[in-house]
Amino acid sequence: MTGLGSGAAPTGGPVLELAGVTKTFKQSGGATVQAVKATDLRVDHAETVALVGESGSGKSTLGRIALCLLRPDAGRVLLRGQDMIGLAGRALREARTVMQPIFQDPTSSFNPRRTVRALLAQALPHIEPDAREARSLDLLDRTGLSPGREYLDRLPHELSGGQRQRLALARAIAMNPALIVADEPLSGADVSIRGQLLNLLLDLQRERGVAYLMITHDISIARAFADRVAVMARGEIVEHGPARDVLANPQHPYTRRLVAAVPTIGVGDGRPRSSGPLRS
Amino acid sequence: MARFWQRFRLQRLGVAGAAFVVVLGVLGVAVPALVGLDPNEISSRVLLAPSLAHPFGTDELGRDVLIGIAHGIQVSLAVGLLAAVAATVIGTFVGAVAGFYGGLSDLGIMRITEAFQVMPSFILAAVIVALSGPGLSRVVAVIALLSWPQTARLMRAEVMRIKQLEFVDAVRCLGVPERTILAREIVPNAFIPVLAVGTLTVGHAILLETALSFFGLASPETVTWGRMLASGQRFLFNAWWLSFFPGMAIFLTVLAFNVLGDAIGSALSPRGGA
Amino acid sequence: MVPARPAILQVEHLRVAYHSPRGVIRAIEDASLEVGEGEAVGLVGESGSGKSSLARAIMGLLPSHVARLEAGRIVVDGRDVTRATEREWVRLRGNPAAIVFQDPLTYLNPIMRVGRQIAESVERHDPDTTVDRRVVELLDLVRLPASCARAYPHELSGGMRQRALLAVALACRPRLLVADEPTTALDVTTQAEILALIADLRQRLGMALLLISHDLAVIASACDHVHVMYAGATVESGPCDTVFARPAHPYTVGLLRAATSARDAERRFATIRGDVPNLAAPVTGCRFADRCDLATDRCVAEMPPPVAIGGDPTHIARCWESTRADSPEACT
Numbered sequence: 001m002t003g004l005g006s007g008a009a010p011t012g013g014p015v016l017e018l019a020g021v022t023k024t025f026k027q028s029g030g031a032t033v034q035a036v037k038a039t040d041l042r043v044d045h046a047e048t049v050a051l052v053g054e055s056g057s058g059k060s061t062l063g064r065i066a067l068c069l070l071r072p073d074a075g076r077v078l079l080r081g082q083d084m085i086g087l088a089g090r091a092l093r094e095a096r097t098v099m100q101p102i103f104q105d106p107t108s109s110f111n112p113r114r115t116v117r118a119l120l121a122q123a124l125p126h127i128e129p130d131a132r133e134a135r136s137l138d139l140l141d142r143t144g145l146s147p148g149r150e151y152l153d154r155l156p157h158e159l160s161g162g163q164r165q166r167l168a169l170a171r172a173i174a175m176n177p178a179l180i181v182a183d184e185p186l187s188g189a190d191v192s193i194r195g196q197l198l199n200l201l202l203d204l205q206r207e208r209g210v211a212y213l214m215i216t217h218d219i220s221i222a223r224a225f226a227d228r229v230a231v232m233a234r235g236e237i238v239e240h241g242p243a244r245d246v247l248a249n250p251q252h253p254y255t256r257r258l259v260a261a262v263p264t265i266g267v268g269d270g271r272p273r274s275s276g277p278l279r280s
Numbered sequence: 281m282a283r284f285w286q287r288f289r290l291q292r293l294g295v296a297g298a299a300f301v302v303v304l305g306v307l308g309v310a311v312p313a314l315v316g317l318d319p320n321e322i323s324s325r326v327l328l329a330p331s332l333a334h335p336f337g338t339d340e341l342g343r344d345v346l347i348g349i350a351h352g353i354q355v356s357l358a359v360g361l362l363a364a365v366a367a368t369v370i371g372t373f374v375g376a377v378a379g380f381y382g383g384l385s386d387l388g389i390m391r392i393t394e395a396f397q398v399m400p401s402f403i404l405a406a407v408i409v410a411l412s413g414p415g416l417s418r419v420v421a422v423i424a425l426l427s428w429p430q431t432a433r434l435m436r437a438e439v440m441r442i443k444q445l446e447f448v449d450a451v452r453c454l455g456v457p458e459r460t461i462l463a464r465e466i467v468p469n470a471f472i473p474v475l476a477v478g479t480l481t482v483g484h485a486i487l488l489e490t491a492l493s494f495f496g497l498a499s500p501e502t503v504t505w506g507r508m509l510a511s512g513q514r515f516l517f518n519a520w521w522l523s524f525f526p527g528m529a530i531f532l533t534v535l536a537f538n539v540l541g542d543a544i545g546s547a548l549s550p551r552g553g554a
Numbered sequence: 555m556v557p558a559r560p561a562i563l564q565v566e567h568l569r570v571a572y573h574s575p576r577g578v579i580r581a582i583e584d585a586s587l588e589v590g591e592g593e594a595v596g597l598v599g600e601s602g603s604g605k606s607s608l609a610r611a612i613m614g615l616l617p618s619h620v621a622r623l624e625a626g627r628i629v630v631d632g633r634d635v636t637r638a639t640e641r642e643w644v645r646l647r648g649n650p651a652a653i654v655f656q657d658p659l660t661y662l663n664p665i666m667r668v669g670r671q672i673a674e675s676v677e678r679h680d681p682d683t684t685v686d687r688r689v690v691e692l693l694d695l696v697r698l699p700a701s702c703a704r705a706y707p708h709e710l711s712g713g714m715r716q717r718a719l720l721a722v723a724l725a726c727r728p729r730l731l732v733a734d735e736p737t738t739a740l741d742v743t744t745q746a747e748i749l750a751l752i753a754d755l756r757q758r759l760g761m762a763l764l765l766i767s768h769d770l771a772v773i774a775s776a777c778d779h780v781h782v783m784y785a786g787a788t789v790e791s792g793p794c795d796t797v798f799a800r801p802a803h804p805y806t807v808g809l810l811r812a813a814t815s816a817r818d819a820e821r822r823f824a825t826i827r828g829d830v831p832n833l834a835a836p837v838t839g840c841r842f843a844d845r846c847d848l849a850t851d852r853c854v855a856e857m858p859p860p861v862a863i864g865g866d867p868t869h870i871a872r873c874w875e876s877t878r879a880d881s882p883e884a885c886t
Contacts, residue, residue, distance in 0.1 A: 054741035055712070069449050093455040101453050103446040111447050111465055112550040123454055155550055161601070162829060171450070190600040191768060192805075195812050195825025202822065217742060220771075224815030224823070261746035263775035265798055265814055 013081050015179045015211045016043040016099070021065055021075035023058075035061040037235040038075070043179060046209040050226035050243060054217055054258075058235040060183060063215045067181050068096050080178060100172040102182040106164035110156040116140075116167060117152040123174035135174075143170040143200060161188045165197060173204060183215045198225055219262050223247045231255045287547040294543020300536040308353030319348040319503045327519050337521035339511065345521060349529050352505040356486050356533060359420055363485035366424035368478040371431025372471065378432070379439030379470075380462045386436075393429035401426045402491055409497045419498055423485045434477055438470035472548045479541025483534035490530055505530050561629075562650060562730050562762050563589040563612065568626035570607055570616065579833045581607040583786035583841070584857070585626075587764075589730060594756065594763040596773030596794070598809070599783035602830045605766050608783070609734045612764075613653050614643035631729070648679045648726030656735035658715035662707040668718045669693075669703025675725035692721040695758075697751060713744035717751065724755070730762045731755075737772065749776050770813040774798055782806050785831035785841035787857075792869030802863040802871035804846045840873070848875040 018041040025033045035058045043049045053059040064070040065077065068084050077084045079099055087095055103109045110119055120136040127135050133152070140148030143166040156164060165188055172180050185201075186194050202225075204210055216222060222229050222243060229247060230240035231254065239252040250256045289295060311317060323342030330337045336345035378389040405422045412418055442448065443466055451465055452458075492498045493506020505526040512522030570582040582604040589595045599605040610616050612628060614635065627636045631650045638646065655661045663671055669689055676688045690700050696717040707715055716736060723731060733752065737745035753776060756763055767773055773780055774794055781791040782803065790803040801807045811824035818824065828845035839856050843849040853874050863869045863876060 054743060064449075067449070067453060069452065090457075093457060096453060097455045099453070101450055103450065105446060108445045109447050109450055111451070111469065113468055122451065122456070125455075157550060160829060168450075175454070190830055191770070191812050192600060192809060192826040193829065195815075195823040196827070198815075198823040199825060219742065220815055224817070257743060261743045263746070263749070263769075263771040265771050265774045265810065 014042045014044050014078075015080060016041070016066060016213065017076070017078040018042075018062070018066060019076045019078070021062065021072045021077065023061055023065060023070065023072050034235050036065065036072070039232075039235070039237055041066070041213075041230060041237070043211050043213050045178070046205060046211055047227045048205070048212040048214060048225060050222035050229045051213060051215045051232060052217065052219060052222050052229055052258075053232035056234070057232040059215050059232045062232070063181055063183050063213070066213060067099060067101050068092065097175050098177050099179045099181065100175060100177040102165075102168045102172050102180060102185045104184040104187055106161055106168060106188045107156075109164065109168050112156055115153050115155055116159075119156075119167070119171060120174060123171045126175070139170040139174055140167075142173075142204075143167070144196065145170065162190065162193045162197070165189055166200070169197075169200065169204075173208070173210070176208065177210060179211045179213065181213045181215070184217070185214065186216075186218070186221060194221075201225070219247060219259060220264070231258065284547050288543060291543035291546060293539050294547075297536040297539035297543065300532065301540060304353055304533060304536075305357060307350055308357055311347070311350035312354065317347050317350070319343060319351045327515070329519075330521055336525045337519070339508075339519075339522050340515065345508070345525055348503050348508055349505065349525055351503045352508065352526070352529070355416065355502055355504045356489065356530070359416060359423070359489045360482040360486040360533075360537070362420045363423035363427065363489075364478055364481040366420070367427035367481050367485075368431050368474065370424065371428040372435050372467070372474060374428070375432035375435025375437075375474075376439050376462060376467055376470070379436035380443055380466065382440075389432070390436075393432050396426065396429040397433075399426075402488065405488060405492060406495065406497055409492060414498055416498070416502070419489055419492060423488050426488075427481045427484065431474055431477060431481070435470055435474050438473060439466055442466050442469050472545055475548065476541045476545035479537045479544070482537040482541075486530060486534055486537075560591055560632075561588045562591050562631050563587075563764065564627070564629040565608070565612070566627045566629075568608070568611065568628065569624045570604070570611055571622050571624055572617075572620045573622055574620055577834050580786055580836070581621075581833060582611070585783060585786065585788050586860075587781045587788060587791065589762050589764050591729070592756070592760050592762050593779060594753075594765065594777040596777035596780040597764060597766045597783060598768065598770055598773050598780060599766075600768050600830060602785055602833055603783040604786040605783050606734060609653065609732055609764075609766050612732060613647055613651065614638060614640070615653075648675070648723075648728065650729040651732055652723035652726045652728035652730070653732040653734065654716070654719045654723050654736050656738050658712070658719040659707060661719060662715060662722075664707055666706075667703065668705050668707060668710070672703070672718070672721050672725055675722045679726040688725070689721075692725055695724060695755065696721045711744075712740050713747060716740065716744075716748055720748075720751070720755075724759075728761060730764060732764045732766070734766045735768070736765070738767070738769070745772070752776065770798075770809060782809070785837075786833065787841065787872065789842065789873070790871040792863070792866070796866065796869050800864070800869075802869065802876040803842075803873045804848055804875070805842050806871075848878055850874065 018039060021036055021039050023036040025035055027033055039062060041062065051059045051062065061070065065072050068077065071085065079095065082095060084092070084095065117136060120139060121132050124132050124135055136152065137148035140146060140151055145151050145163060145166050159167065165185065186197060189197055201212065205212065214226060226243040228241065229243040230237045231246065231252065232238070233254045239246055239250065239255045246255065247259055250259050321343060325338050326340055326342045328334055328338045334344050334346065336349065338344055374389055378386040405426060408422050409418055448461060448465055451461055489498065489504070490506035490509065493504045494510045496510065498504060498506065508526040509523060512526065515522050565585060565587050568582050568585045572579040572581055585604060585608055587595065587597065597605050597608065607616065611623065616623070618640070623636060627634060629635070630646065635646060662668070672689050672692055673685050676683065676685050680688060689703055693700055693702060698714060698717050698721070702710065702714065702718065707718070710718065737748050740748065749772065752763065755761060763777070765773060765776055777794055779792070780794050780797050781788050782805065783789065784805045790797060790801065790806045797806065798810065801810055805826070808824070808826035812826065816824040826845055831841055839854040840858055843853045846853070858872045858874045860870045860872050861876065863871050
């Protein structure tokens with residue numbers, strides 16, 4: 001099967017490329033809504049691209065198209081150079097494992113009737129059944145769920161929100177993917193634990209060269225974690241570039257509005273001070 | 281599995297219902313097997329009130345009511361369970377396919393289920409049995425035919441709800457084929473409310489069979505609770521036991537299955553589950 | 555704490571527990587806060603901090619069959635409401651304190667037009683005015699077009715719904731607005747609008763604000779005073795500028811670093827190790843001890859008392875090691 005073991009090795013060329021992707025939805029009543037308009041997006045090996053936007057921007061739709069969960073009306077989706085739209089059936093099922101998702105809601109991300117053991121086993125079909133437990137324990141340890149043995153027989157609802165998010169990550173890296181598409185991966189976790197999850201993502205990226213397409217509405221995370229950022233509004237990418245540049249000096253009026261609206265506890269002259277649109 | 285029993289045991293009402301059904305089943309098999317307990321044995325001890333010799337009394341032909349009820353268990357349980365199982369199997373399959381694949385197949389299937397649901401069940405049952413002749417297998421088939429649409433609708437609704445949950449997409453991204461997703465991920469989760477309704481179907485089937493027997497449309501040779509009710513109605517005021525005991529038997533059996541179904545449903549659904 | 559103005563809300567050493575057949579959950583161990591007339595006070599905390607329970611306790615909305623108010627006092631506008639009965643609460647709610655919640659879709663009646671729901675509030679609390687005219691006034695106050703009165707909640711956007719919920723609360727002419735995560739479910743630009751609206755209303759109506767949020771930045775931008783809660787206790791409080799510039803409790807330090815996505819020399823993110831507290835487990839000492847790098851034996855054994863930091867009576871923290879809190883060794 002493709003994408004295993006050699007999942008994240010650089011093959012020259014971007015890991016993910018979306019070109020001219022368009023998606024229109026029909027609403028009840030006959031009206032149509034253009035969720036995504038002729039959009040391009042590129043993610044290179046071992047880099048983090050943040051797709052930033054508010055609700056209705058089309059970022060989640062674009063994410064689903066990238067994951068091949070939704071077929072675009074036009075455009076191309078290239079995963080490691082391979083055209084994914086032309087694939088179907090078995091070929092698609094094999095090719096897509098190089099790319100794994102992390103979804104927004106850790107509660108509905110898992111079949112509530114399966115134990116952690118069974119959930120991870122699903123992600124390890126390429127490993128011998130006897131060796132699966134050892135690999136699962138390895139994955140659990142790696143994502144901070146240790147001792148792994150304590151977690152194997154639990155059901156998803158017996159884990160806390162943060163633990164479920166770690167399990168989602170464990171499942172995502174089980175197949176050694178080249179790309180992880182994460183839709184609001186930190187939204188379920190408390191602020192004090194976010195650092196742990198971010199460090200985990202960072203370590204995995206450094207170790208395995210996995211790229212991230214992070215879909216988020218949280219600009220501060222994009223600013224802190226992403227290499228490049230693409231700002232999306234009403235189905236189009238209005239601005240993109242290196243994260244620090246775009247978010248420090250936004251050019252497009254929408255990006256400017258977005259950045260200005262974010263309240264911050266500025267760490268200006270080494271001394272945190274409060275700022276934001278409405279200090280009394 | 282262990283989890284299921286653990287949680288099931290906590291539902292006292294459900295356990296009572298299960299115990300009742302088990303006892304009923306045992307009696308239903310054991311009593312007819314015992315020689316000397318013939319429900320059709322006519323005697324001269326007619327219309328006797330309940331006593332030690334005849335705990336449920338005797339009817340107008342001197343037949344022991346208790347023995348009659350014990351023999352009637354087989355028919356009621358058999359018809360109820362067979363019809364419910366058939367209806368559930370058909371309904372689950374049809375509902376899952378309609379809900380998962382949607383589109384034209386969904387439209388077609390839904391129109392068919394609506395057609396079945398619109399018809400008044402008892403009248404249709406009576407017509408079919410009247411036309412095709414009596415016989416328990418026919419009764420089972422008719423009841424199953426009338427009951428599957430409700431199961432199908434419920435299954436379809438649950439499947440449509442669950443297929444949108446994120447874990448389905450997560451498994452899709454792991455390269456699992458669609459049919460496996462439907463069978464292993466969605467249906468086991470969607471099945472729980474269907475199972476609860478399935479036990480309601482047992483009760484409904486028993487009642488439908490009773491009604492058919494009451495009107496003499498079921499097989500006239502076998503002893504059934506419905507037939508006993510039918511003969512008992514003439515003596516409603518002077519021999520109350522002829523209607524009371526068969527009626528209680530039906531009532532308690534249907535109740536037991538309903539309660540059992542509720543308990544199974546509660547024990548199966550994972551806390552905080554889909 | 556000596557408030558400059560008379561307090562409209564005072565909570566003193568509150569303790570609340572939920573009793574269920576499965577055990578006792580100590581939602582609030584020891585919480586104290588104060589909101590002066592016209593002040594903007596923030597309450598910051600994560601899961602298990604007890605902030606939502608506190609919001610509900612202030613409004614008498616704790617589930618009476620499981621919640622037990624075991625110690626402490628709640629004083630609203632000079633009146634002790636700790637032992638108030640449900641009947642008394644019915645008259646108390648709305649004035650002087652009104653509350654808005656996180657998800658307006660759940661807190662607005664989905665089958666009733668928005669105008670009708672605002673009217674209900676007006677009829678209860680303002681019986682002498684012309685209802686229709688007041689509804690239009692309120693809609694104007696929250697910057698919603700008058701046509702919104704005829705809409706159902708699901709027909710409005712998230713931001714508009716939150717404004718509608720604000721209108722319902724404002725109909726009570728409250729002197730204190732308790733806002734429990736009012737912008738968490740909203741987009742960032744909508745959030746800015748709603749926060750600006752609240753600030754504007756505060757100024758125009760002279761209303762005090764108790765803003766509850768897990769987002770430090772939101773509190774920093776909207777409040778003058780802040781209380782930090784962890785595992786059911788207020789661990790630090792003081793003026794926003796002071797607390798954010800010189801945090802005295804290791805939890806506040808960690809939270810600030812996490813909220814600003816601070817990175818260390820190796821480009822790793824600042825974090826607080828461990829997981830959020832388990833409120834069912836009884837604990838004697840400081841509940842943050844198991845996640846704190848400065849924890850000593852005394853911390854584990856004894857809950858530290860509130861102490862004024864640096865001689866400033868308005869800045870209080872409950873930590874035995876507060877002098878070392880802002881040092882590099884505190885919190886990974």
